[in-house]
Every structure is written in structure tokens, then in C-alpha cells.
Amino acid sequence: MSFVTGLLSQSLLNPNPTKVLIKEYQSNVIKNKESIIQYPLRFTLNQYAYYNSNIPNLENQNGLYFAKGFGFVSGFLFQYHGKYLTLTTEPRISNVREYDIVLPNKEKLFSVLNDVVMKDSYRMNINNFRNTGLQFHYQGLSVGYGNWDQWWGPGIHNSLVMTNNAEGFYHYYLSTDGYNSITSNLEYKIK
Numbered sequence: 001m002s003f004v005t006g007l008l009s010q011s012l013l014n015p016n017p018t019k020v021l022i023k024e025y026q027s028n029v030i031k032n033k034e035s036i037i038q039y040p041l042r043f044t045l046n047q048y049a050y051y052n053s054n055i056p057n058l059e060n061q062n063g064l065y066f067a068k069g070f071g072f073v074s075g076f077l078f079q080y081h082g083k084y085l086t087l088t089t090e091p092r093i094s095n096v097r098e099y100d101i102v103l104p105n106k107e108k109l110f111s112v113l114n115d116v117v118m119k120d121s122y123r124m125n126i127n128n129f130r131n132t133g134l135q136f137h138y139q140g141l142s143v144g145y146g147n148w149d150q151w152w153g154p155g156i157h158n159s160l161v162m163t164n165n166a167e168g169f170y171h172y173y174l175s176t177d178g179y180n181s182i183t184s185n186l187e188y189k190i191k
Helices: 017-024
Strands: 041-052 069-081 085-098 129-138 141-146 171-176 180-183 186-188
Touching: none
Parallel strands: none
Antiparallel strands: 041 069, 069 085, 085 129, 129 141, 141 171, 180 186
16 A cells, blocks of 8 residues: 655746746757756746626735736846846736625635635735845755745645645745655655
């Protein structure tokens, strides 16, 4: 008898479903990875547009909250990846047009969902710096401090799977770079 357990997580700095798919299946598309030039400075423009005609929803997109209405969220991710140092920051702005809603009355069943109206204190924090921090790398270990978004779970919502869709918060961390083998069938990664 054997038991298999696993914890699915995403540790991409700039996650969204499209980028996760590209990263996971990149080896199937790009045959000669040696020909790809990796520059130390990277700039990424992130833009999201939404239209929500129903009740509000906290999406699994790094804590993005989509109220009834429409809006745009734009961010510009700056990354420097050196041999021993990584610096990142993503200033972000949003433009949102909200409509009034009538929330359904919830007694007990389904009373703890992500479709509640957010408080003004959360909305005031929308235009900010995300994915900001620094990391030091040396001999397979990394230490750092930052507010990078951390996803736990497969990034989907249903009755059987739980996932975290919170935005990043400032934290220290210690991590191994990649997975290390103990045996041919057992690997580990610390983060």
C-alpha cells in the first residue's frame, strides 16, 4: 500500500492563468532553450479589464476584487535578476465604475462566500506597489523580504478544492532554489 500526498502551489512572481500555462508547457514549445537570451532587467505591462453584471466577486487573481460594474487595472512590473540579487516592484493603478447591487439574503447556507461588498478601507489600498521586494541568492539558497503574491492551491474554486486568492503582504522568507533530490523518487523544496 502506498500513500501519495501533494501540495500544489504557484511561486511565480507575476502569476495569471495564461502565464502559468506558458511556463508549464514552455519546454514543449521551445526546443532550444540555450538560444533564449535572459536579460537582467525585465519590464512587464499587466492589464486587466473586466465587466461584471452580477454580484461582486473576489477573484483568484492576487486579491483583485470585481464589483458589479466594469473597470481596468494596470501595473508595470520592474524586475532586476542578478547573480546574487533580485529586486522587483510593480506600481499599479485602477479605474473602476461600480453599480448599486441588491445582495441576496443569506441565513446560513453559503453565508461565507467571496461575493460580499468590500469595505472602503480595502478600496483605498487598490492603487499601490505590489510584488515589491529584494532577494539574495547564494549557493542554492535564497533569503528575502517583500510583499509578493503567494498562491496556494491550483487556482480554481469549487466545493472540493480550496485555494488562497489573497494579495501579497510583507514577509521574510528562506527558500531553496528549485527542487533538491534525496533519492531518485523523492525531492524537496523549502520555502
